Amino acid sequence: MPDLPPLAVAELDLDGPDGEVLSLRPAPGGPPLGEGGVYALVRLRGRPAATVLGHVRAGEDPAEALRTAFRARRTGREQPDEHDTEPTPTPTRASTPTRASTATPTSTATPTPTLPRxxxxxxxxxxxxxxxxxxxxxxxxxxxxxxxxxxxxxxxxxxxxxxxxxxxxxxxxxxxxxxxxxxxxxxxxxxxxxxxxxxxxxxxxxxxxxxxxxxxxxxxxxxxxxxxxxxxxxxxxxxxxxxxxxxxxxxxxxxxxxxxxxxxxxxxxxxxxxxxxxxxxxxxxxxxxxxxxxxxxxxxxxxxxxxxxxxxxxxxxxxxxxxxxxxxxxxxxxxxxxxxxxxxxxxxxxxxxxxxxxxxxxxxxxxxxxxxxxLLLKLPRGLAHARTITAHRDGAATALDAHRTPGPRAPYAAPGTHGAQSHPWPRDLSRLERRGMLYGPVGYVRARLRLRRGAR
Incomplete structure (x- = not known):
């Protein structure tokens, strides 16, 4: 297990991707923000849009440090992805649901009595x-x-x-x-x-x-x-x-x-x-x-x-x-x-x-x-896809993969890259997951037998 210092968790609300800070607050139930690493949910006018890792130094404004980290993460990519795009306006209730991956997000407007109980x-x-x-x-x-x-x-x-x-x-x-x-x-x-x-x-x-x-x-x-x-x-x-x-x-x-x-x-x-x-x-x-x-x-x-x-x-x-x-x-x-x-x-x-x-x-x-x-018809392509996903999981990074005390003006982990002290998913955990996969069918059969005994 790598030795990783704790991170504060916060919510940063911005007035648009490059806009002013509307609010910064600890995550619900979390401690107050201070110096050190901060993992923040970035909201764009209230809507969840991304997460970012920042580092707050002594005397630094936490909100500005996190906003800078978010902007650096956005502009550091060659191409933006779904984590950085501003949500599109919510359609009216009479609109047809979108079937694409870019379906419109849920409205943050005041709820109405037409919502189901x-x-x-x-x-x-x-x-x-x-x-x-x-x-x-x-x-x-x-x-x-x-x-x-x-x-x-x-x-x-x-x-x-x-x-x-x-x-x-x-x-x-x-x-x-x-x-x-x-x-x-x-x-x-x-x-x-x-x-x-x-x-x-x-x-x-x-x-x-x-x-x-x-x-x-x-x-x-x-x-x-x-x-x-x-x-x-x-x-x-x-x-x-x-x-x-x-x-x-x-x-x-x-x-x-x-x-x-x-x-x-x-x-x-x-x-x-x-x-x-x-x-x-x-x-x-x-x-x-x-x-x-x-x-x-x-x-x-x-x-x-x-x-x-x-x-x-x-x-x-x-x-x-x-x-x-x-x-x-x-x-x-x-x-x-x-x-x-x-x-x-x-x-x-x-x-x-x-x-x-x-x-x-x-x-x-x-x-x-x-x-x-x-299932059998789709299995060959599915297994090939799963191998690709596993390789990506073992080698890809998220905002936390380069969790460390960053150097000057680098309070974020560049998406898709590892920092000098990145921490890969331990092979021990991958082996345990595979062992669990072998056990799963046996566990299911045991559970069914237990239910039958209980019913009797």
Whole structure:
């Protein structure tokens, strides 16, 4: 594990790509800004547009240092990419959804009563302090009509129930699911929810006040939409494990909105719709309730808390797309995620990602065997594409890859290059991920057998 100094996390709001600073503030729940490295979300008039790494020196204005870093990153490229382009105006509600990768972002305007009623489902287990932090942010949402529902999964104590029925009485609903497993808990939430749209997030996030509006608004404009996902950024970068995870992509899927349509498969994803990891993550997703119910909800033999270790969100994405519904990635729907802190946490995460990937593929083929011919047909091109992506991951850099104390007027990592002290993804973690992939189908079978024994 490389020895990496901590980074502050902040939000910088600019009046356009080269405009004046509108505001600079720490990320929600983060410490005040001071000297040292800063990882900042850059907003353009409120809309998430990019991230940048800066370094604030003694006596230097943090806002100006970060603005300079952002401008240097933009002008340092030969060609701009989606991370640096100013969002285009939001279309009216009557407009036709865009099918290209440059689909327009969600509006930041005041929400209107035409938004669908939503239920936010938060599955949790024995993490009351983190849950309280998440619930506070969810209750501050600017959506006009929503329910917050906590699913207490296989509790060992009454801490979660006491918190919800005490501190949040009358504002947050509570149900208990005795069977362990994230997918089972989510299915319990589906049964208890009353929203037209069901949003799911985790107990270790802080939701941006506009998160739920941005995540649910696309359902009001596109009747063929089955699912939306959103942007996930780190709430803290205080340990080497957190920094290493984020430097290699973390949970973020970029700042370019995108619509995935099974009627028009994206040419850059040969395995579509089986490339579920590119669609989003379970900490920030929403489904039209009727659509999610029609595909049977989540597979209870997948997810954290089961032998499969994960894959419940990926399974749901593919089931919705394979049923003919569209999926939209909406970066305006932002949550701040508290990454795990230790090296062992990161090792467990790498293994779990690999296991969850092949477990979800096994679940898809077991429950929807008619999809097997399509998968086999796309597999050769998909494997070649995967090798390219793996090589890119092992050799490419992000804004955090050259995390170090920068020299004069170089408070950023040049995109696509490594600094002198860059930190590649450890081979140990890659091996663990591959081991997890080998285990995934076995874990899925074990989870199904456990469910059958429990049912008996």
């Amino acid at each position: 939503a239920t936010v489902v938060v599955a949790t287990r024995e993490r009351a302090p983190q849950l309280a932090r998440a619930l506070d942010s969810l209750l501050a949402q600017d959506h006009p009509d929503f329910q917050v529902l906590v699913v207490d999964n296989a509790p060992r104590t009454t801490a979660t129930r006491d918190l919800v029925q005490g501190r949040y009485a009358g504002r947050v609903d509570y149900v208990e699911e005795p069977v362990p497993g994230l997918a089972t808990a989510h299915n319990r939430g589906i049964a208890a929810a009353d929203g037209e749209v069901l949003a799911f997030t985790d107990d270790d996030v802080i939701a941006d006040p506009h998160w739920l509006t941005a995540l649910t608004e696309p359902f009001a404009t596109d009747p063929g939409l089955g699912c939306t996902t959103g942007l996930i950024l780190p709430a803290r970068l205080t340990t080497p494990a957190q920094i290493l995870l984020e430097s290699h992509g973390g949970f973020a899927k970029g700042f370019a909105p995108r619509l995935y349509d099974p009627a028009e498969p994206p040419p850059d994803e040969p395995l579509f719709p089986f490339t579920a990891g590119s669609f989003g993550s379970g900490a920030n997703m929403a489904f039209r309730a009727q659509v999610l119910s029609s595909v049977g909800g989540f597979d209870p033999a997948t997810g954290t808390g089961t032998p499969a270790r994960g894959g419940d969100d990926l399974y749901a994405f593919v089931r919705v797309l394979s049923a003919g519904h569209r999926l939209r990635y909406t970066p305006g729907a932002l949550v701040w995620h508290h990454h795990r802190e230790t090296w062992q946490d990161l090792r467990n995460q790498a293994y779990g990602y690999g296991a969850g990937l092949t477990a979800y593929l096994t679940a898809i083929l077991v429950r929807r065997p008619a999809l097997l011919p399509s």
